Amino acid sequence: MLSIDDVQKLITSEIKNTNFIKKPSNLYEPIEYTMEMGGKRVRPLLCLMAVQLFGGDISKAIKPALGLEVFHNFTLLHDDIMDNADVRRNMPTVHKKWNENVGILSGDAMLINAYQYIAQCNNKMLPEILDLFNEVALGVCEGQQYDMDFENRMDVTVDEYLEMIRLKTAILLAGSLKMGALLANADEKDAQLIYDFGINIGIAFQLQDDYLDTFGDQKSFGKKIGGDIIANKKTFLLITTLNNATLEDQTTLKSWIKADNFSEDEKINAVKSIYTKNLVDESSQKLMDKYYNNAMENIAQINGNKVIKSELIHFATKLMKRNN
């Protein structure tokens, strides 16, 4: 049995020892570049922890687990083109370092490469694993499309927002855990429970991430505070305020959204004070707690290795930067 730290080391060394580069180099170098940017490798980690939770053989699951990481990095690569992002993890994005065509095509190759890793599981399990992966992968695209659609809409509802983050963030985490369960031959009920755990943790994580983007401490959050406010990102905070605040606050908020020339700090402070005045910071934390507690109920019901279970709970809690 490997601890979560040892699994993380295993994944890191596996990626480091993989040679992603073949010919033509303009196709494959961006893949190596993207895979070596780092990151917490959360998805393969969840997959392999789920394998251990249900007593499976981690060595037979490492390749499909890597497929989840390759897939995740593919989504970042293409998302960066769509968002016109110049920098990721302090490095130039692929379409900036090379060009947009290279970004599109090497992303496509990465998606296919992800399937090559997924295919390296036990043949008997392949149909179920592939169906799961296809469903998750398509869901992530749907989530990204909703997110882009929301940019041009002022009438997004909280339910629509929750469905968007379920698709864009939560199902890949949930799918990674469920893939581990399937690879370990867990029974259907447990596979569903670990999936539900992933969905609930994923939604709670995204709500928390959005909350911290506005109300976090810059040092511990790691990103500049207020980025979502500046970009008018349709988060739970903004959507709830647009739907529920006093008419006066809605008008002020909308004028900040439309504003072209403004001091960033002034906008951040003004919007933040509308949020707190309307208590959306509190309702965000309450909703986050609800999903977090649901996740804890899910995992409590699972029949699996107790040590791994508590490691997973600890990891999920840390991931959410909660204080408890």
Place this chain on the structure above:
Amino acid sequence: MLSIDDVQKLITSEIKNTNFIKKPSNLYEPIEYTMEMGGKRVRPLLCLMAVQLFGGDISKAIKPALGLEVFHNFTLLHDDIMDNADVRRNMPTVHKKWNENVGILSGDAMLINAYQYIAQCNNKMLPEILDLFNEVALGVCEGQQYDMDFENRMDVTVDEYLEMIRLKTAILLAGSLKMGALLANADEKDAQLIYDFGINIGIAFQLQDDYLDTFGDQKSFGKKIGGDIIANKKTFLLITTLNNATLEDQTTLKSWIKADNFSEDEKINAVKSIYTKNLVDESSQKLMDKYYNNAMENIAQINGNKVIKSELIHFATKLMKRNN
């Protein structure tokens, strides 16, 4: 047993009866739009003819065959973004009708959708089918990357060109045929022979297509003659002339390549006359014949249904717009 015309009708009606549209519509409408643009459906056709050639059940192969068509259309969608093409089959391309982000993301969804179709084969065959499809799909990306790399190079060799068209065009045709063979449980030798047939026909087809783009008859070719010359496309004709023509002709050719302001007809006629003077039209046809004849030798050795075999030969010959 279905004739090639009936198989084509079956594919067309299958696509027509498929509802590609789900929510979010900005993700799925471009997929429906792309799939309904038409085309000869060559890849699923080859797949299903190969199924029949080896006595397989066409009804169990139709979904994976459609996956090949969805994949092919995905490549067209993303290639059109990379080539900045405004029109395909007389209709605006997806990134023009919607926008580039929609083009990238709905293309990604199409690639995943292709895998969903591929997955709908007999579970026992899935590992082999998936490996084949992964290899083919990645090869097509490699071919596209080489093609883009060639745009900035003046020293492309004929061997490099042949490898590029093998990847970009031939392996998907070959892979479609081989997929049919695998789905029909053909023996390994026959599966390899039908694959080789596809490679040779694919290379011959691309050589012929390049030849006709310069020397064809506009009416029967269906596209404007001379497009490759105007775009300085690194075809067999251009590459061979750059490598083998007299120094004087090379210099003239290079100055046409560099020219910014010119009459299109003048450039086409000048380059054409350099080609014919250096006999590259003849060597192109000779090389094409070589691959065509190789293909005929491949198929002659195959143990399979004789009627289907002759239909396949007839179809391949027609595809190449040969006169014999």
